[in-house]
Amino acid sequence: MHHSYEGLDGLGAGPAGAGRDGGSLLTPLRERDFRLLWTGATASLLGDGAFLVALAWQVYAMAGGGPTGMSLVGIAMTVPTIAFLLIGGVASDRLERRWLLVGADLLRALSVALLAGLAIGGQLALWHVVVLSALYGTGSAFHAPAFDALVPEILAGERLTQANALDQLVRPLALRLAGPALGGVLVGVAGAGGVFLLDCATFLMAAGTVLMMSPARGDRARAEGGSLLADLRTGWRFVRSHAWLWATFASAAVAYLLFMGPVEVLLPWIVKEGMGGSAFDLGLVFAAGGLASMACAVALGRFGLPRRGITWMLLAWTLATVAVAGYGAATAIWQLMLASALFNGLETAGTIVWATTKQRHVPAALLGRVSSLDWLISVGLLPLSFALTGPVSGAIGARTTLIAAGLLGALVTFAALFVPGMRTLDDRASGPSRRPLRNRWRLRVL
Structure with missing residues (x-):
């Protein structure tokens, strides 16, 4: 990665x-x-x-x-x-x-x-x-x-x-x-x-x-050989100076807080209690996601990355998170399988783009620290997500919780596209323009 x-x-x-x-x-x-x-x-x-x-x-x-x-x-x-x-x-x-x-x-x-x-x-x-x-x-x-x-x-x-x-x-x-x-x-x-x-x-x-x-x-x-805190500050300064890093970390943290606990805890409940399904049915749902992940990995490995990688990645993750709402809206096992395939396939596609982009554009001497910050910030709120899932689903219902988690998580992910500087790498990949970058950004947000 x-x-x-x-x-x-x-x-x-x-x-x-x-x-x-x-x-x-x-x-x-x-x-x-x-x-x-x-x-x-x-x-x-x-x-x-x-x-x-x-x-x-x-x-x-x-x-x-x-x-x-x-x-x-x-x-x-x-x-x-x-x-x-x-x-x-x-x-x-x-x-x-x-x-x-x-x-x-x-x-x-x-x-x-x-x-x-x-x-x-x-x-x-x-x-x-x-x-x-x-x-x-x-x-x-x-x-x-x-x-x-x-x-x-x-x-x-x-x-x-x-x-x-x-x-x-x-x-x-x-x-x-x-x-x-x-x-x-x-x-x-x-x-x-x-x-x-x-x-x-x-x-x-x-x-x-x-x-x-x-x-x-x-x-x-x-690393430069200074103290542990100095090395950590160096890594954090690099992340903070590049919006495509810190905004992706932050949006992932909030999105995972919103949907990861509900998916892990409530999807088995939907299959067993909501649809009267069996363990075999739950296995089918998981298998559909796994097969879709592998298919997307093969496709990207064969055809390579899209030119505007950051934009493509965030759009893929946005659609993947919308698929979480599909878990709550589904009324049949095949619909859960379809939602699982969309979620896992698009999540995998975005992850491949993200990992490759990070590896290409973070200096080698900082990559370990940047990766650790990526892991830490992205998953740091997961315990809270699991802790909140029980009381929230008890108050508004399992299906409503999944639908709200998917839609709100997708909104947070999509909003990251509009953070100033997020698409710097995409702008460079698209080649020079007649307008200065600053003007292009002003037109885009208007």
Whole structure:
């Protein structure tokens, strides 16, 4: 979500969407280091998909489990991730990113190995799961910005779109389809402890593939070497000086606050209680979204980015968020499947454009910190979104909550297009105009 950067003022690599990247979706795999990184990451995602099924099964089966226990585990996993993201971003700009990825993978491998040992030995209690989930979440906080910043150092600029599309193709396949299916089978065969061991093995594999990469990778550009706070201020100043960054972060934070909790909590309720559907029906809804995500990833990987990438991205995300309202308006399973396909497909398309644009136009020495701010600001309000969903849906109803969340979230996303400076990259990609940029902007807002 990745190469040598020219920065915003030296667009030697070309603006996001300039021309068509073309080529096969698998083109980035010709590069040995990316092939190693991708192989380990794919195995890890598959293990995570199985792990989430086994974790839920284990928590619901133990004393003190149930929805409340699962909520505690979710909080334990996400709060450390949010708390350590900024430190992880600074670390990824200071240290060799390969070693940071290895350390994060080993930390998560340790957490699931301990879970496996306790589960197999029959000693696992809820407090063990909470503590080890927090350890797992801490590792994720260091892994995410380092991974985002490492890929651009490996691939040539014209292959960034394919790399991001490949990521968005594999992610839903591993996390939503293959991984959970594998986890469901293995829980019945080997128990939750066996699945935890499998996930541990995938983290070790991921660490091993990263170690096999070229030692020269990940040490080209590093933070200035000042204090932690100084490095954070430098990253924040860069974000604040570019509207296409800070306005996207802010709009995503508010939109996720509005719709993410309602979707995660209320969509299963709509299927089960609102339509009298089964778990199989819910699986169909999720599968439709996963397949649409993969189809959009393949399309963008094949045909490249649109020229006016920021505008296209925000419009795609706006329409995706409108589809959330479709969950509330739907009266049949096929309508939920259609809404899921639209939401996930358009969300994936916008994410590919965003990741590639960020990687091309943020200087390499700042990319870890900018990515950590992206993650932190975008997901920082998610706990509040989940907390508000219950009382709001209780007051106005589940369907009304989903419709309002989708429409308000879409409005917030669309409004970001009109923030001054948001479309600077698009204006550059469109070439010179006879009017000065300042005048063009004045005409646009009038």
